[in-house]
Amino acid sequence: xxxxxxxxxxxxxxxxxxxxxxxxxxxxxxxxxxxxxxxxxxxxxxxxxxxxxxxxxxxxxxxxxxxxxxxxxxxxxxxxxxxxxxxxxxxxxxxxxxxxxxxxxxxxxxxxxx
Amino acid sequence: xxxxxxxxxxxxxxxxxxxxxxxxxxxxxxxxxxxxxxxxxxxxxxxxxxxxxxxxxxxxxxxxxxxxxxxxxxxxxxxxxxxxxxxxxxxxxxxxxxxxxxxxxxxxxx
Numbered sequence: 001x002x003x004x005x006x007x008x009x010x011x012x013x014x015x016x017x018x019x020x021x022x023x024x025x026x027x028x029x030x031x032x033x034x035x036x037x038x039x040x041x042x043x044x045x046x047x048x049x050x051x052x053x054x055x056x057x058x059x060x061x062x063x064x065x066x067x068x069x070x071x072x073x074x075x076x077x078x079x080x081x082x083x084x085x086x087x088x089x090x091x092x093x094x095x096x097x098x099x100x101x102x103x104x105x106x107x108x109x110x111x112x113x114x
Numbered sequence: 115x116x117x118x119x120x121x122x123x124x125x126x127x128x129x130x131x132x133x134x135x136x137x138x139x140x141x142x143x144x145x146x147x148x149x150x151x152x153x154x155x156x157x158x159x160x161x162x163x164x165x166x167x168x169x170x171x172x173x174x175x176x177x178x179x180x181x182x183x184x185x186x187x188x189x190x191x192x193x194x195x196x197x198x199x200x201x202x203x204x205x206x207x208x209x210x211x212x213x214x215x216x217x218x219x220x221x222x223x224x
Contacts (some may be wrong), residue, residue: 101208102148102160104160105157
């Protein structure tokens with residue numbers, strides 16, 4: 001069974017530039033999460049989707065971050081414009097129906113903003 | 115005060131040692147207690163979890179929860195170099211909301 005797929009794995013951009021991350025969850029997993037993990041810290045939730053609906057985006061900085069999950073499968077997280085403090089690893093996770101707390105994580109996208 | 119406190123380490127032990135990793139938490143509503151393992155430059159992977167207080171064993175790993183003292187532990191017996199990773203505790207109320215600790219970085223020296 002294929003795991004959670006994320007791309008790109010690494011991204012280096014200059015501040016004020018836009019950037020986008022893509023996630024393909026495990027087949028059949030209806031819940032999808034985006035997390036941000038700063039160096040030496042645990043992951044922090046940015047947004048959670050149930051199918052195509054964003055059910056928890058309270059921690060998403062909406063002035064510069066946006067996300068979408070069209071058709072309830074793949075998802076894209078965007079930052080525009082990026083700031084120096086956005087440098088982090090962006091993790092996508094998915095969970096199967098009935099077991100939302102057993103989350104499966106992708107390898108993450110390591111973003112460096114210069 | 116953070117919801118979950120975890121000593122970041124780093125922790126270095128010789129191969130074969132028993133390792134104890136710990137977290138404390140403040141939210142009495144936490145019911146499930148997850149442990150994730152994260153290798154360098156990889157995403158976290160679910161190692162095991164327990165429900166409410168008590169112990170759960172899975173091979174060389176034992177998870178322990180004491181809700182009266184709000185204390186979570188993960189024990190690794192006969193530690194191996196392949197156990198070298200960061201271990202993250204992540205309690206949850208069961209409402210789809212994991213609260214991750216900062217993680218403890220473990221190195222097992224051959």
